[in-house]
Amino acid sequence: MKELKLMKGNEAIAEAAIRAGADAYFGYPITPQSEILEYLMLERPYERTGMIVLQAESEVAAINMVYGGAGCGRKVITSSSSPGISLKQEGLSYMAGAELPCLVVNVVRGGPGLGTIQPSQSDYFQAVKGGGHGDYRLIVLAPQSVQEMADFVGLGFDLAFKYRNPAMILTDGALGQMMEKVWLDEQKPRLKDFPSWATTGKSADRERNIITSLDLDPLKQEKHNFNIQAKYKKMKEDEVRFEMIECDDAEYIFVAYGTSARICQKSVQLARERGIKAGLLRPITLFPFPEKPLKELGRQVKGMLAVEMSTGQMVEDVMLAVNGRVGVEHFGRMGGVIPSPDEIVVALENMIKKISKS
Amino acid sequence: MTKNITADDIVKEENLVYKKTPVLTDNVMHYCPGCGHGTAHRLIAEVIEEMNIQPETIGITPVGCSVLMYNYLDIDMQGAAHGRAPALATAVKRLMPEKFVFTYQGDGDLAAIGTAETIHACNRGENFTIFFINNGIYGMTGGQMAPTTLPEMRSSTSPYGRDVKMMGNPLKITELVARLPGTYYVTRQAVHTPVNVRKAKKAIRQAFESQKLKKGLSLVEIVSNCNSGWKMSPVQANKWMVENMFPFYPLGDIKLEGRLLNKE
Numbered sequence A: 001m002k003e004l005k006l007m008k009g010n011e012a013i014a015e016a017a018i019r020a021g022a023d024a025y026f027g028y029p030i031t032p033q034s035e036i037l038e039y040l041m042l043e044r045p046y047e048r049t050g051m052i053v054l055q056a057e058s059e060v061a062a063i064n065m066v067y068g069g070a071g072c073g074r075k076v077i078t079s080s081s082s083p084g085i086s087l088k089q090e091g092l093s094y095m096a097g098a099e100l101p102c103l104v105v106n107v108v109r110g111g112p113g114l115g116t117i118q119p120s121q122s123d124y125f126q127a128v129k130g131g132g133h134g135d136y137r138l139i140v141l142a143p144q145s146v147q148e149m150a151d152f153v154g155l156g157f158d159l160a161f162k163y164r165n166p167a168m169i170l171t172d173g174a175l176g177q178m179m180e181k182v183w184l185d186e187q188k189p190r191l192k193d194f195p196s197w198a199t200t201g202k203s204a205d206r207e208r209n210i211i212t213s214l215d216l217d218p219l220k221q222e223k224h225n226f227n228i229q230a231k232y233k234k235m236k237e238d239e240v241r242f243e244m245i246e247c248d249d250a251e252y253i254f255v256a257y258g259t260s261a262r263i264c265q266k267s268v269q270l271a272r273e274r275g276i277k278a279g280l281l282r283p284i285t286l287f288p289f290p291e292k293p294l295k296e297l298g299r300q301v302k303g304m305l306a307v308e309m310s311t312g313q314m315v316e317d318v319m320l321a322v323n324g325r326v327g328v329e330h331f332g333r334m335g336g337v338i339p340s341p342d343e344i345v346v347a348l349e350n351m352i353k354k355i356s357k358s
Numbered sequence B: 001m002t003k004n005i006t007a008d009d010i011v012k013e014e015n016l017v018y019k020k021t022p023v024l025t026d027n028v029m030h031y032c033p034g035c036g037h038g039t040a041h042r043l044i045a046e047v048i049e050e051m052n053i054q055p056e057t058i059g060i061t062p063v064g065c066s067v068l069m070y071n072y073l074d075i076d077m078q079g080a081a082h083g084r085a086p087a088l089a090t091a092v093k094r095l096m097p098e099k100f101v102f103t104y105q106g107d108g109d110l111a112a113i114g115t116a117e118t119i120h121a122c123n124r125g126e127n128f129t130i131f132f133i134n135n136g137i138y139g140m141t142g143g144q145m146a147p148t149t150l151p152e153m154r155s156s157t158s159p160y161g162r163d164v165k166m167m168g169n170p171l172k173i174t175e176l177v178a179r180l181p182g183t184y185y186v187t188r189q190a191v192h193t194p195v196n197v198r199k200a201k202k203a204i205r206q207a208f209e210s211q212k213l214k215k216g217l218s219l220v221e222i223v224s225n226c227n228s229g230w231k232m233s234p235v236q237a238n239k240w241m242v243e244n245m246f247p248f249y250p251l252g253d254i255k256l257e258g259r260l261l262n263k264e
């Protein structure tokens, strides 16, 4: 039976990980996500389900512990915030190359550098374009509520294992820290049968399993790259998730994910009160990105405003999707500042003025 | 009339004094002739065979000349990023505590880029084994200075010899981790003579055996030559190793059953 609780977003992720049957969590403290590790240590999942929790010596060590566990075919999760996620990039690149599944949570804070501990969406490029070296992508999920923080843990694991690729929950300090009610899934059992590729010990009836991202033969490495790209193509076909709000008759739409999408819902309402037919497209998967619905909306609407807590990163993917068919602009606050619904509507009105002039 | 002796007369079970362990694959090793890596691989494989733990053993390879070790051992293996093998092994062993887990790492991998992972895995007392091949140089990348490069020793990035004032001192990381409460068995061996090969094999066996006790990490350092990196013939390299490396990195047990042997 599902269970209703009042929880912080970070705690919901931790509890959902236990209930999803995760085998291990490895992490290192950093604001605004330390509650994930703290909650797990307090909950003693090693007694509840046998799940392992370990505070690593660094984010670098943590992601490489994740690699080791994933290589054994286990469900492993790690979490951090922006500076720590930067440290995990080498490991994520290796995992994508070695085709290992895992779940990474980035509770984004403002950057660059040590930046601020306040919420931000400035790690979009890093999350959806690969982040580390080499041609690879992460599956990126963007929750907008504490409920989705919890729900996307199970979904993230499922997608990661389906495609043998790391998945990321890209969220921010606002969602991590805020409390909401959340329906939690029943406890799932931990896996007992492991994938055939896992390094669980070479029994006499099979060849040895080798987990590696290395191939010194360029043609083999190229083939491997083609195989990985084929998975990303399949994700684009089968895994795009998004939500459309008041888009049917919309003349202008906001494009926003996560916290910004939540705020934009109010902006849609305010704009409509002022006589503007506004709508919202909320990407739920940032990779794969909802290109098709945006392309279609590009034929219908007069303009799109990408609202992000950054200088404008996702806006580039919106532009690529509509490919010049309609004007796309960006509005954002940054450095930990959260935009108000009103200032977003003002930004929309300014965009409309500009469009009607030209 | 004397009968000619043919190969068939000799190759018989009763005459067999040595055979290649099946835990080693038939792949041709890529190591330079005279390099210690191949011998170390063989000893680990033989111990795995003798302990009958092939299905229970998971190895983690480093980045370094031994990056392709998984081509040579017929066991499940994972390739780590440079320096991170102890982090992988930590997870593998914690998730499968009944398995035998080892890392195999060079001196650059273990004592430079991976120092944090090494020290913390040792300090946490993770129940796996580290095989540490100390050749005093970065073999794979072409003979650059390693954290273990001796004072005055030449390398491609210390072409006039290691100037400790400028480049720092060599790091005796094995002595360092032996002092941590999490290590149970720490020893330094070599594989350049038959006597040393036998001793090293005994140490490798002891390291694997101690995993059963779950009393902490076991580390076997093997001081080895890198004749290519040192720009010497294999014979010269072994002589140089005995004369220069061994005085600085003395062979023998450093910690037994969790107790430091006070040699220094």
Ligand SMILES: Cc1ncc(C[n+]2csc(CCOP(=O)(O)OP(=O)(O)O)c2C)c(N)n1
Pocket: B063, B064, B065, B066, B082, B105, B106, B107, B108, B109, B110, B133, B135, B137, B138, B139, B140, B141, B146, B226
């Ligand atoms: C992050 C990273 N930095 C640098 C390298 C390049 N690199 C490969 S092997 C190596 C040194 C290996 O030396 P050692 O660990 O002593 O092994 P050996 O080859 O001597 O056995 C370096 C610096 C790398 N692969 N990854």
Ligand code: SF4
Pocket: B030, B031, B032, B034, B035, B036, B037, B065, B135, B139, B140, B225, B226, B227, B228, B229
């Ligand atoms: S370069 Fe050195 S360490 Fe590498 S195989 Fe040759 S001798 Fe061995």
Ligand SMILES: [Mg+2]
Pocket: B106, B107, B108, B133, B134, B135, B136, B137, B138, B139, B146
């Ligand atoms: Mg070396």
